[in-house]
Amino acid sequence: xxxxxxxxxxxxxxxxxxxxxxxxxxxxxxxxxxxxxxxxxxxxxxxxxxxxxxxxxxxxxxxxxxxxxxxxxxxxxxxxxxxxxxxxxxxxxxxxxxxxxxxxxxxxxxxxxxxxxxxxxxxxxxxxxxxxxxxxxxxxxxxxxxxxxxxxxxxxxxxxxxxxxxxxxxxxxxxxxxxxxxxxxxxxxxxxxxxxxxxxxxxxxxxxxxxxxxxxxxxxxxxxxxxxxxxxxxxxxxxxxxxxxxxx
Numbered sequence: 001x002x003x004x005x006x007x008x009x010x011x012x013x014x015x016x017x018x019x020x021x022x023x024x025x026x027x028x029x030x031x032x033x034x035x036x037x038x039x040x041x042x043x044x045x046x047x048x049x050x051x052x053x054x055x056x057x058x059x060x061x062x063x064x065x066x067x068x069x070x071x072x073x074x075x076x077x078x079x080x081x082x083x084x085x086x087x088x089x090x091x092x093x094x095x096x097x098x099x100x101x102x103x104x105x106x107x108x109x110x111x112x113x114x115x116x117x118x119x120x121x122x123x124x125x126x127x128x129x130x131x132x133x134x135x136x137x138x139x140x141x142x143x144x145x146x147x148x149x150x151x152x153x154x155x156x157x158x159x160x161x162x163x164x165x166x167x168x169x170x171x172x173x174x175x176x177x178x179x180x181x182x183x184x185x186x187x188x189x190x191x192x193x194x195x196x197x198x199x200x201x202x203x204x205x206x207x208x209x210x211x212x213x214x215x216x217x218x219x220x221x222x223x224x225x226x227x228x229x230x231x232x233x234x235x236x237x238x239x240x241x242x243x244x245x246x247x248x
Contacts (some may be wrong), residue, residue, distance in 0.1 A: 049123040049135060050074070050090045050109030063095035068093045072108065079116075086113040087218070115140050119176075139164065176200075179207040191220055 054070045065071075071093050076085035089110045092101035106129050111120040121137040131150045138145040144168060148158045155177065159168040169189065173181040182196040195213035198204070210229075213222035 046120055048088065049120070050088060050111050050125075052090055054092065055108075058092065058094060065096050068095035069219065071129070082116065084113070084118050086116060087111075102116060187218070191215070191218055193218070195222055 022100040028167045042045075052074060054071045054072050058070050068112065072090060073093060074088055074090045076089075077087040078084060080084040087110070090108045092105065092106040092108050096102055107126050109125050112124045117140060119140070119142055120142055123135040123196065124131060125133045125135075130153050133150060134148040135144045136146040136148070137143060143161070143164060145161050145164065146158055147168070149156045155174050157171060157173045160170040160172070161168050162170055167185075167188075169185040169188070171183045171192070172179055173183075173201060178200050179198045181198070183192040184196075185191060185195040187195045192239060193215045195215075196209055197211045197213070198207040200211050201208045208228075210227070212226050214224045214226075215221060
């Protein structure tokens with residue numbers, strides 16, 4: 001099992017770095033201001049995953065000013081000054097509330113070209129100003145390789161397309177930033193076949209594999225649950241683990 005834990009430690013380190021890459025999420029307080037290379041845009045660039053549409057719930061909320069209509073605008077930046085926009089932020093410019101309170105610009109989405117090849121590679125989506133999900137293209141081929149999901153601003157799960165076929169064969173569920181459960185589609189039939197459960201070691205703070213479950217029938221339920229401390233080909237079945245966040 002040692003090689004498995006070493007592999008997961010590397011994966012977690014890479015995942016943690018990917019979450020942090022791309023700079024600040026908040027953007028300028030006023031989307032029309034910022035660095036000199038930023039220019040206000042109103043069009044949707046080709047290949048963008050950041051929609052420039054006012055959310056329906058904002059339109060339904062109403063405004064104290066009947067002449068005000070919420071709108072969405074974007075700001076772009078050429079970070080390496082090569083003539084191509086490498087960073088794009090999309091903001092919601094709302095109207096005063098029914099109580100007459102002013103509403104500050106709200107970040108909705110941010111996308112960046114990490115390798116300056118003219119194609120965006122990372123897309124972070126926000127909901128009510130809080131990060132909700134992030135799509136990542138690790139090998140810069142234009143296909144999403146990983147999707148992270150957040151709850152309360154904290155990472156909840158991440159899905160991986162390990163063979164770059166456009167399908168996600170692995171899902172990692174997280175708790176307090178640590179790996180809690182791993183699900184793997186080893187057969188390629190879009191059903192999870194292997195379920196790994198981890199717990200955080202109190203002495204090292206690192207996740208430790210405690211059990212592995214197998215779906216041998218392909219029916220979506222575990223047919224065999226083996227303790228990680230048991231023999232390689234058998235051992236007593238481990239007790240069912242508590243559900244990870246997102247599995248309740």
